[in-house]
Amino acid sequence: MIEWICKPFEALSxxxxxxxxExxxxxxVVEQHCYYQDVDGKDQKSYHLMGWQHGxxxxxxRLLPPGVSYAEQSIGRVVLKKKHETQVLEKY
Structure with missing residues (x-):
């Protein structure tokens, strides 16, 4: 079972x-070879949806409010841990 937690930046440990x-x-960067500035100043304004399983x-x-990237709210930096992506996708 995956435990879903959503927090604003200030509440992240x-x-x-x-x-x-990481x-x-x-x-x-490593798997997809996308070389860009990941730390872009938007994390502090966003909510962070995390799916944890056994730590x-x-x-x-990353859930961005209106006005941060677009006029509307948006979702970005969607990522699944590669060795577990099939397991996550099968459940949802």
């Missing part, structure tokens, strides 16, 4: 923030 940035870097961050998405 240092461990949660580190783990989020997963984003693992997937976007491992399995899935993540």
């Amino acid at each position: 240092l461990h949660e923030l580190y783990t989020i940035l 997963l984003r870097s693992e997937v976007f 491992v961050l399995m899935a993540y998405a």
Whole structure:
């Protein structure tokens, strides 16, 4: 079972923030070879949806309020841990 937690930036623990940035870097930079500035100043204005299972961050998405990236609210930085993506997708 995956435990879903959503928090504003200010409520993230240092461990949660580190783990989020680690997963984003693992997937976007290492696996997908997308070389861009991931830390873009939008995290502080966003909510962070985390899917945890047995202490491992399995899935993540950044939820941005209106006016941060677009006039409407938006979802970005959606990521699944590669070795667990089938398991996450099958349940949802």
